[in-house]
Amino acid sequence: MKNIELVTSVEVKTYDELTPQEAQLVELARRSTRRSYAPYSHFHVGAAILLDNGEIVQGSNQENVAFPSGTCAERTACFYAGSTYPDAKFKMIAVAARDVTEDFVMQPVPPCGACRQSLLQYETLAGHDVPVLLAGRNEVYRLPSVKSLLPLSFTNF
Numbered sequence: 001m002k003n004i005e006l007v008t009s010v011e012v013k014t015y016d017e018l019t020p021q022e023a024q025l026v027e028l029a030r031r032s033t034r035r036s037y038a039p040y041s042h043f044h045v046g047a048a049i050l051l052d053n054g055e056i057v058q059g060s061n062q063e064n065v066a067f068p069s070g071t072c073a074e075r076t077a078c079f080y081a082g083s084t085y086p087d088a089k090f091k092m093i094a095v096a097a098r099d100v101t102e103d104f105v106m107q108p109v110p111p112c113g114a115c116r117q118s119l120l121q122y123e124t125l126a127g128h129d130v131p132v133l134l135a136g137r138n139e140v141y142r143l144p145s146v147k148s149l150l151p152l153s154f155t156n157f
Helices: 020-035 073-084 113-126
Strands: 011-014 044-051 056-060 090-098 132-135 139-143
Touching: 020 044, 020 056, 020 073, 020 090, 020 132, 020 139, 044 073, 056 073, 073 090, 073 113, 090 113
Parallel strands: 090 132
Antiparallel strands: 011 139, 044 056, 044 090, 132 139
């Protein structure tokens, strides 16, 4: 038998430790939570993606009574980016979430599996690592790439 050890490096930063570009992206992800439509889960998620053309696209989760017809914030943003700026490559992604108390969650929330795979496809198309910022109430997790969220991934397409 052989074991494979998977290790993911996560930087934990306070908001004061973010670069100006990171801070802007996190702030836009946090603002995007206000455009979420979450009447069932009451869990509001926002995402912001910086593209290599300088544009920043945003998305929020959109629920639907015909579950699972809604979509997550991350996929809303990445599919909007892909359809609006088809030649632009992803540079960085930020995700934030608010809970039923309307306050930002204490611990940063990572994307679901479907969003991880969708984001990974755009990272693969970009041809380089795309850092991920996961924003909590008081701190931000910075991961070096989307792939670090999905180490045993499917990238052959």
